[in-house]
Amino acid sequence: MTNGQFFALMFLAVFPTMAMLLPGDLVRLGGRYGWWTPLLAAMPAIVAAWLTGTLGGRVGDSVSVAMRGLGRVAGRALLLVEWLALGAYMVVVIRESGEISAVTLVTANIPVWVLTVLSALPAALLVWFGPVVLGRTAILIWPVLVFMYAGVLAAILPSTHLIWALPIVPHDMRFATWQPVLRTWVWEAEPTFLGGVLMNHVQVTARKSAGRTLVWAVAVSAILTALGTWSMVAEAGPRGVAVGALPILDLVNRIALGPFVQHLQSVVLPIETMGTVVKVGVFLWVWSRLGQRIVGGWTTIVLVVETIVGTSLAVALFPSVLAVDRATYFWLARWALPALIGSIVVAYGAATIQRGRGRT
Amino acid sequence: MKREWGHIADRCETVLEHIRAVWTDLPLDGRDDAERLWETLGGPPDLVIRNIGDMRVLYLTTIVDHRRIEEAVIRPLTIGSGGAPFPQMLTAELSTLRTLGDAIDALLAAKVVFLSQGRAGGLAMPVQQWPQRELQEPPAEFIARGPHVGFVENLDTNVALLRHAIPEPSLRWEHIAAGQRTGTKGALVYIDGLVRPNLLARVRRHLRRAAPSFTLDSAMLAQWLAPRSNILFPTIGTTERPDRVVAALLEGRVAILVTGSPTALLVPNVFAHLLHVPEDYYQTPISALTNRLIRILGLLVAAGASPLLVALTTINHDLIPERLFVAIAQARRGVPIPIAVEVLVLEVTIEVIREAGVRLPGPVGQSVAIIGAVVVGQAAVMSGLISAPAVVVVSLAFIASFVLPSTDLVMTMRLMRYPLIVLATVFGLYGLTWGLLLALIYLCALDSFGVPYLAPVSPLRPRGLQDTLWRRPLPRLRRSFLASGAQRGQSR
Numbered sequence: 001m002t003n004g005q006f007f008a009l010m011f012l013a014v015f016p017t018m019a020m021l022l023p024g025d026l027v028r029l030g031g032r033y034g035w036w037t038p039l040l041a042a043m044p045a046i047v048a049a050w051l052t053g054t055l056g057g058r059v060g061d062s063v064s065v066a067m068r069g070l071g072r073v074a075g076r077a078l079l080l081v082e083w084l085a086l087g088a089y090m091v092v093v094i095r096e097s098g099e100i101s102a103v104t105l106v107t108a109n110i111p112v113w114v115l116t117v118l119s120a121l122p123a124a125l126l127v128w129f130g131p132v133v134l135g136r137t138a139i140l141i142w143p144v145l146v147f148m149y150a151g152v153l154a155a156i157l158p159s160t161h162l163i164w165a166l167p168i169v170p171h172d173m174r175f176a177t178w179q180p181v182l183r184t185w186v187w188e189a190e191p192t193f194l195g196g197v198l199m200n201h202v203q204v205t206a207r208k209s210a211g212r213t214l215v216w217a218v219a220v221s222a223i224l225t226a227l228g229t230w231s232m233v234a235e236a237g238p239r240g241v242a243v244g245a246l247p248i249l250d251l252v253n254r255i256a257l258g259p260f261v262q263h264l265q266s267v268v269l270p271i272e273t274m275g276t277v278v279k280v281g282v283f284l285w286v287w288s289r290l291g292q293r294i295v296g297g298w299t300t301i302v303l304v305v306e307t308i309v310g311t312s313l314a315v316a317l318f319p320s321v322l323a324v325d326r327a328t329y330f331w332l333a334r335w336a337l338p339a340l341i342g343s344i345v346v347a348y349g350a351a352t353i354q355r356g357r358g359r360t
Numbered sequence: 361m362k363r364e365w366g367h368i369a370d371r372c373e374t375v376l377e378h379i380r381a382v383w384t385d386l387p388l389d390g391r392d393d394a395e396r397l398w399e400t401l402g403g404p405p406d407l408v409i410r411n412i413g414d415m416r417v418l419y420l421t422t423i424v425d426h427r428r429i430e431e432a433v434i435r436p437l438t439i440g441s442g443g444a445p446f447p448q449m450l451t452a453e454l455s456t457l458r459t460l461g462d463a464i465d466a467l468l469a470a471k472v473v474f475l476s477q478g479r480a481g482g483l484a485m486p487v488q489q490w491p492q493r494e495l496q497e498p499p500a501e502f503i504a505r506g507p508h509v510g511f512v513e514n515l516d517t518n519v520a521l522l523r524h525a526i527p528e529p530s531l532r533w534e535h536i537a538a539g540q541r542t543g544t545k546g547a548l549v550y551i552d553g554l555v556r557p558n559l560l561a562r563v564r565r566h567l568r569r570a571a572p573s574f575t576l577d578s579a580m581l582a583q584w585l586a587p588r589s590n591i592l593f594p595t596i597g598t599t600e601r602p603d604r605v606v607a608a609l610l611e612g613r614v615a616i617l618v619t620g621s622p623t624a625l626l627v628p629n630v631f632a633h634l635l636h637v638p639e640d641y642y643q644t645p646i647s648a649l650t651n652r653l654i655r656i657l658g659l660l661v662a663a664g665a666s667p668l669l670v671a672l673t674t675i676n677h678d679l680i681p682e683r684l685f686v687a688i689a690q691a692r693r694g695v696p697i698p699i700a701v702e703v704l705v706l707e708v709t710i711e712v713i714r715e716a717g718v719r720l721p722g723p724v725g726q727s728v729a730i731i732g733a734v735v736v737g738q739a740a741v742m743s744g745l746i747s748a749p750a751v752v753v754v755s756l757a758f759i760a761s762f763v764l765p766s767t768d769l770v771m772t773m774r775l776m777r778y779p780l781i782v783l784a785t786v787f788g789l790y791g792l793t794w795g796l797l798l799a800l801i802y803l804c805a806l807d808s809f810g811v812p813y814l815a816p817v818s819p820l821r822p823r824g825l826q827d828t829l830w831r832r833p834l835p836r837l838r839r840s841f842l843a844s845g846a847q848r849g850q851s852r
Contacts, residue, residue: 004820101790110787118787122797129805136804136818266672266679270793277797 003213005135006199008142010191010217013282015142016275017096018187018221019149020248023229025183027241030175032165034238035229037175041184042222048189048341049218052196053211055348061197062347063293069350076294078343083290085339086193087310088331090283094120095314095324097276103246103321113315119273120314123280124307128300131198131285138278145275148268149224152248153231155255155264165234182333191217193340197286245321284310393475393482394418397463407467411477412437418463419472425489432487433472457482468543492517498600498622500767503639510600511622518617518624519547521602526551526609536567538618539575546581546618549605554612556844562809563614563627578621585616585625587806592775594634594768595808597626603638612843628808628842630815632828634766635659640831648831656829658763662773665757666707667780667792669750670700675788692747700785702746706754707777709736714758816841 026034067075098116195214232241241247252265291302318324394416406422457463470488498510511518530552538546570584582596605615608626616625635655640648672680713732717725740746761770783791806813816824824841826832
């Protein structure tokens with residue numbers, strides 16, 4: 001896998017859902033300056049990504065390090081914690097992808113569970129083909145997604161009202177409070193724990209610069225989301241953005257270049273859907289890899305079982321979009337994210353201590 | 361004149377001495393060889409056995425060149441060294457036979473077999489005369505500019521065409537077996553130093569593993585060589601044009617020719633190759649770019665136009681401009697069947713008309729196509745059975761598929777349309793997206809002889825982008841991303 005593919009995977013693991021779901025929340029919580037939050041939250045996320053990437057490239061991923069530093073039993077227990085936390089993430093991500101499809105592309109009366117299953121199936125196929133195919137697919141989708149996003153932002157420029165988005169320098173600091181920053185971390189921390197595992201199980205061509213690649217993935221996602229949120233505020237005003245479920249969709253809907261070039265969501269959303277599926281694929285791959293390490297093999301069976309379990313839980317646990325929203329900020333932000341970061345810290349900490357003992 | 365005859369007589373003497381020298385080495389217990397050959401072959405009526413002195417001359421009269429037999433075999437043997445012309449090829453092309461099997465192979469390969477009464481072993485000399493057509497431009501790969509010549513069914517002629525285009529010692533070719541039962545021979549052609557050694561080894565391995573019992577055309581061998589998991593996209597390129605093969609060889613690819621087939625196989629074959637034609641290199645880069653963009657547009661229209669119409673008019677009405685939607689709705693007023701069924705019926709109908717047009721003789725086929733497309737289509741729209749927008753879109757998709765240079769890809773696009781229409785009917789644009797994503801994943805997972813199918817775009821090979829969509833001007837075109845590193849820096 002080339003570094004470009006690795007970047008594409010990490011970028012798609014963050015951006016498609018973050019750009020779609022986060023701006024509304026940020027403006028709701030942080031007001032007109034909510035667009036600053038992705039940039040602010042990116043700083044610690046970048047440090048974490050760089051550390052994981054660099055340590056992973058030199059010492060090994062958190063999974064193998066945990067087994068080495070803590071021994072088989074304690075190492076597996078730590079992996080189990082990591083697996084459960086990532087599973088929670090995974091379930092929410094699968095459900096989000098189904099929800100995005102339901103809200104954006106499917107107007108017919110098709111149950112969300114069908115769309116959720118349909119989103120998980122190509123992701124499972126991607127995982128079955130392996131990370132190299134995941135990478136090849138990602139490198140085709142991410143530039144198109146960025147191009148589309150940039151095109152949308154450029155297309156709404158004529159209809160923006162700068163008065164709503166200026167001044168640039170914030171007057172109040174609501175955007176920097178704990179809640180919006182923590183919510184942003186839910187997304188921006190993803191390359192840290194996904195990339196750390198992925199890069200050590202795939203032959204990344206420039207493994208030593210993997211830390212830098214992870215940093216780029218977080219930084220580019222954060223900058224694009226910030227730009228997007230700012231444009232949304234400038235176009236619809238802070239209130240307009242705050243009331244919309246998916247403000248980017250509203251933004252795309254409002255683009256009209258003459259009487260014929262309109263309804264551009266038919267062009268934008270298929271790419272967005274493809275990006276979301278790749279995101280689910282990355283999560284599913286890492287989750288199944290963790291599962292295989294815990295049970296010690298059974299590659300295909302673990303993948304099939306985890307796909308079925310993840311999709312079933314996604315359908316059963318979240319009957320509505322509100323439930324997904326709640327889960328994101330209660331399960332993920334308060335439990336899964338700290339558990340994942342904590343297990344990585346414990347794994348590398350134990351490995352460092354053991355190394356120190358070995359030297360003495 | 362006298363001097364010339366003397367010279368020829370000397371040569372004949374030398375040849376006869378050569379034959380005698382070879383034969384003296386053979387054992388002397390082959391008295392019934394000719395009869396055994398006749399029996400083994402089942403007493404074929406075209407097997408001729410002539411006794412000339414102590415020599416027995418055998419050949420299959422249906423496949424040999426009688427004039428050459430007369431001039432190069434019969435006359436020298438009957439007249440001896442008395443002065444008749446004795447062609448040089450007799451010495452140059454003689455091969456020894458040790459077993460009965462060798463003799464049978466030689467006979468079936470249109471060689472004349474020499475056996476001696478009372479001596480084992482034999483000699484063979486090629487005197488074949490296969491029916492062969494003239495060199496002409498392949499009708500399926502017609503180009504306006506460039507060489508108007510195509511391969512024929514004769515392997516030697518095809519190799520000669522390549523040798524003529526690349527008179528270089530680095531052009532290598534080796535014999536391959538392409539049919540166990542039929543004994544069909546083929547040729548593996550490459551340019552030494554440009555082809556990657558691991559690619560060559562892989563192709564040889566595939567050829568060894570492929571064991572077709574018979575090969576009537578190279579397309580049959582291609583099925584043995586292609587990965588079994590691939591059922592949709594062509595991972596082996598085909599062409600009847602020598603210039604295309606030459607370009608491929610210069611890219612570091614390998615060509616496979618088969619006796620009896622005018623179609624060469626090219627490996628590896630990535631997706632980008634399916635959108636290229638030789639004419640791209642005879643035009644300016646900007647013309648080539650325009651044509652390639654049109655082909656990509658054709659590809660998208662061929663695969664997606666009909667399903668998109670179904671998705672947008674069945675489920676995602678809100679995604680098309682109102683005026684367009686109203687126009688389609690008005691045109692469909694009174695049509696008794698849903699648009700999905702309408703599109704499917706039209707797709708099948710157009711395929712039936714196409715197949716009928718192909719099977720029927722030229723003028724009749726054209727008439728059927730015109731009657732089917734224009735008369736029946738017009739009547740169906742006027743009677744309100746189908747709507748004009750559906751006819752327009754399905755016809756457009758059908759025509760667009762012929763923009764693609766690869767007939768295999770045309771077929772793939774046609775086949776892809778049906779599941780996409782079904783998905784679009786059920787899930788709208790989401791279904792279409794889902795189907796295209798599956799196709800994309802499948803393409804990403806494919807490779808052709810170790811080269812990723814979507815290379816040089818995915819995985820990204822910057823050097824390959826010089827000739828994927830935009831072709832750099834020829835003087836600036838560097839070696840292909842498929843070529844061996846040994847030739848780094850050489851222009852293509």
